[in-house]
Amino acid sequence: MNARAPLTAVLSRVDAAIIDLDGTLVDTLGDFAAALGGMLRDLGLPPIGAQHIEQMVGKGSEHLLRSVLNHVLALDGKAQAAIKTEALYPAAWASYQRHYLAVNGQYAAVYAGAHEGLQALRGAGLRLACLTNKPTGFAVPLLRAKGLDGYFDHVFGGDAFARKKPDPLPLVKTCEALGTQPARTLMVGDSSNDAQAARAAGCPVVLVTYGYNHGQPVRAVDADGFVDSLAQLGA
Template sequence: MNFIPLPSSHVDAAIIDLDGTMVDTLGDFSEALNRMLRDLGLHAIDANAIESMVGKGSEHLLRSVLQHVLAHVEPKQRAIQTEALYPDAWASYQRHYLAINGQYAAVYPGVAEGLAALRASGLRLACLTNKPTAFALPLLEAKGLRGVFTHVFGGDAFERKKPDPLPLVKTCEALGTAPARTLMVGDSSNDAQAARAAGCPVVLVTYGYNHGQPVRAVDADGFVDSLGELLSN
């Protein structure tokens, strides 16, 4: 199903995901993670393998990467080794990601224009991502996207992350809008599940990351090839 653009009178605000929706950050993930793995004396991981792990927060990403590179280890020992390595892995990843944040990433075509059109229509905008806030804010600044958002909430802003509905409910509260009149725009089942549970309409972009699964198989209100397709005149 394609998305029929919403007249701006039907919504008061939009919540926009970051990784895979506004910015292609796979290059950043790959560079930071492989620097981390070198620090730990482990072999590198291919970017294609990383892509399916993105979207559920940095903690999940790091554990998934460690389990992937330890795939040759017996499962029980793999779990033990993953947890033993995790503290050093987290410290290393934080350091490397902050050092290269945005350098290997690119804004998707149509994002800047789409955000400008949403703002021009009178909608309040918030960025809601599972990425840590300390990573999200500098990335948005570096890519010239920070100024359009009233609020930016990372994965550490609330007690739970997407696909739990809590971050969307709290973001709607911050925006002062009802969930039913707040559009969620994302790229994965995490965004769609959270929106459904929170009572928000949801549209997914056809590019980005969806845990290695076809995005059009996700239960959403529609799909767009560009953020510029979201609103009708």
């Protein structure tokens, strides 16, 4: 956000913050590329470029795997790709889980300003939760490996609740865990998924400008503000 006053106003009205992980705190595209590359090799399928993966990240592992399989199988036509994707999905899921756990965090980097932003929010007395569509079993060790786990009172992955973002349920449940009202709980994310979930849950939302927004310009998303670095949350 370029105008400091509106951001200050948003922060003055909240008691807690919910922070997304992939594309917001940590650049995990390298991990996704490595794990998906291993999965595709196991299945005897052609590779996929990171530029395509980036547009598929954000709606959970199940959606990511189906999107990748559909992409690499599309040479046979969309109808055939959909049929083959479902046939291959169980083996793809098992392979992906194995490869991702093996590389989790190795090709990922914490975004500049992430530590400073989290420190500022904690210093302001806000309770924090990390809410991601990444499986909890991937999210917790990643946060620990990157030294980010200590900032959060709670960590919830995409398998923690019955539905994932952009459904509002995960935000509503996370607010309950934090003991705060949605209207006084800031959502900080990188995509339309986060913004849609926040709007539906009744949370204010600020988006970072550098993450994964399905290949779409993030500033076109309905949000209460934008920041080029999480460090701006303490400015």
